[in-house]
Amino acid sequence: MLNKAFRQHNIDLMFLFGFFVQDFYRKVKAEHGKQFILTHLDNPILKVYRGQTTSRSEIDDIGEWADSLVVNSYFSTTLNRSSAIACLNPSLEYYDQSQSVLFEIEIDTRYKCPLYANISNLSPFPKESEILFTIGTQFHIIDSIYNYNKKIWIVKLKLMTDKNMKNEKYSEKQTLKNCAIRLSSNDFNG
Secondary structure (H helix, E strand, C coil), X not given: CHHHHHHCCCHHHHHHCHHXXXXXXXXXXXXXXXXHHCCCCCCCEEEEEEEEEEEHHHHHHHCCCCCEEECCCCEEEECCHHHHHHCCCCCXXXXXXXXXXXXXXXXXXXXXXXXXXXXXXXXXXXXXXXXXXCCCCEEEEEEXXXXXXXXXXXXXXXXXXXXXXXXXXXXXXXXXXXXXXXXXCCCCCC
8 A cells, every 4th residue: 555655746645654664664674684794895886686576668768767766665575596587477479558578787896875774574474685776765777678588578777876976965864855756746757
């Protein structure tokens, strides 16, 4: 219900879930803090995946989003590419109204960035290796291609960090404020 409220910009319902959002944010922040200390020194680049079915119009909009995408809900991903692919519908064709999309997301763990955390230890499904991004997370769109053999769109993203956010002061308070402004506007595209 909460993610639906975010997608529909239902401010009244989002307000009612405020306590939950704050608590959830604190839990993700705590997990992020624990994991940030344990970053992979051998390979600081972390790759996560998300498989989802979306409308053809949203795929067409990717080209119009310039070079970034901001998600307006909690964004669940996995460390396991095959788990993400299992969420896709292999019968969808290029011209169908619904499309299968595999998001491939790169995270450079050496830089400060919006909150995300591996929440497998908090999940009733720990084998999913779930990485959760908070509301308002911004990604740089690297590429978007259609794989005709697999009948899926592959959208390559890179998590925006303090290194690649152009002249944007990064703070948790500012991130939440920017997200609230975008959610209440009619021109939100994430």
